[in-house]
Amino acid sequence: xxxxxxxxxxxxxxxxxxxxxxxxxxxxxxxxxxxxxxxxxxxxxxxxxxxxxxxxxxxxxxxxxxxxxxxxxxxxxxxxxxxxxxxxxxxxxxxxxxxxxxxxxxxxxxxxxxxxxxxxxxxxxxxxxxxxxxxxxxxxxxxxxxxxxxxxxxxxxxxxxxxxxxxxxxxxxxxxxxxxxxxxxxxxxxxxxxxxxxxxxxxxxxxxxxxxxxxxx
Numbered sequence: 656x657x658x659x660x661x662x663x664x665x666x667x668x669x670x671x672x673x674x675x676x677x678x679x680x681x682x683x684x685x686x687x688x689x690x691x692x693x694x695x696x697x698x699x700x701x702x703x704x705x706x707x708x709x710x711x712x713x714x715x716x717x718x719x720x721x722x723x724x725x726x727x728x729x730x731x732x733x734x735x736x737x738x739x740x741x742x743x744x745x746x747x748x749x750x751x752x753x754x755x756x757x758x759x760x761x762x763x764x765x766x767x768x769x770x771x772x773x774x775x776x777x778x779x780x781x782x783x784x785x786x787x788x789x790x791x792x793x794x795x796x797x798x799x800x801x802x803x804x805x806x807x808x809x810x811x812x813x814x815x816x817x818x819x820x821x822x823x824x825x826x827x828x829x830x831x832x833x834x835x836x837x838x839x840x841x842x843x844x845x846x847x848x849x850x851x852x853x854x855x856x857x858x859x860x861x862x863x864x865x866x867x868x869x870x871x872x
Contacts, residue, residue, distance in 0.1 A: 769810060772793070772797075774797045774800075781793060785851075787842075787848075788848075788849060791839060791842045791861075792839065794858060794861040795843075795861070798864060801865055802832070802868070807822070807826060807828065809822065819836070820832055820836055828868075831867065832864065834860070835864050838857055838860055842857060
């Protein structure tokens, strides 16, 4: 029986994908198989990594039980105490340092009348007793009296020092009087003892300012 005839071979048809569809597939996240590469660590990341490695090695080493364990305990206790004191609003400066005791004020600084003070006698007395802080206050009060006598300020008991500075807003004396006021408050309210040399330097500032008042009058 003769063999059946072979079917005719059909020519191969090459089919190309739709370019638009191919582009859409390339952009689809479902077909993104590339692995993200983590960027290099920053300086601080490397620093803390080393700290972490050091702590891990310390805790796992044999010396931990004999030395580092107590160091870490001390750090933990100190941190806890610090946090508790901060929550209680404890003043660390006054807690760990000696605070200079304020010098006694021999007279009422809010009620004194600058027009009734014998400045020459009181200054001589204060300087003889080396009470330089009181002497500086007397120099400042005499400066207020001189400004009042010239009509530069309106002196009244109880007014603040800087209110007198503001009264000189339109006067060329304001900058220098502001420095004089700042010097006085640093000496009087700062609570620090004055040496003879520092007192002489401060006194000269008051003398020069009052001499400028005489020139301007």
